[in-house]
Amino acid sequence: MNIALIAHDRKKKDIVTLAVAYKRILQEHTLYATGTTGKRIIEATNLKVHRFKSGPLGGDQQIGAYISDDKMDMVIFLRDPLTSQPHEPDVTALIRLSDVYEIPLATNLGTAEILLRGLKEGFVDWRKYKGNKGES
Numbered sequence: 001m002n003i004a005l006i007a008h009d010r011k012k013k014d015i016v017t018l019a020v021a022y023k024r025i026l027q028e029h030t031l032y033a034t035g036t037t038g039k040r041i042i043e044a045t046n047l048k049v050h051r052f053k054s055g056p057l058g059g060d061q062q063i064g065a066y067i068s069d070d071k072m073d074m075v076i077f078l079r080d081p082l083t084s085q086p087h088e089p090d091v092t093a094l095i096r097l098s099d100v101y102e103i104p105l106a107t108n109l110g111t112a113e114i115l116l117r118g119l120k121e122g123f124v125d126w127r128k129y130k131g132n133k134g135e136s
């Protein structure tokens with residue numbers, strides 16, 4: 001499965017903690033991240049992570065493009081609900097596209113843990129068998 005990991009600055013510590021705690025599950029999958037989030041995860045875990053651009057510089061949009069190309073199976077996006085972001089439209093667009101394509105999406109740590117545990121149990125395997133949306 002292809003998994004995107006993204007966190008706003010005040011949530012970086014949380015996503016690193018999550019990646020350390022769930023390294024065994026995450027290492028079985030192909031990981032993507034926005035620039036700074038990916039750097040922090042790699043430094044803390046040594047996991048292999050493909051890094052897109054930093055979020056404010058277009059990273060969220062790059063992940064959105066993967067979603068619309070059916071190349072992303074799960075998104076963990078620890079967004080900061082208490083700080084306004086210069087690239088808020090990109091944040092909204094990424095969340096919207098996850099809903100359009102029905103990609104499992106966690107926007108906080110509690111849901112992220114449930115998704116990763118579900119991933120391990122095979123709850124996301126349906127992604128392997130579904131047809132492509134938006135293609136005729």
Ligand SMILES: O=C(CO)COP(=O)(O)O
Pocket residue numbers: 006007008009033034035036037038053054055056059060091
């Ligand atoms: O801004 C972000 C998501 O909207 C995250 O970007 P960085 O991982 O580069 O900090």
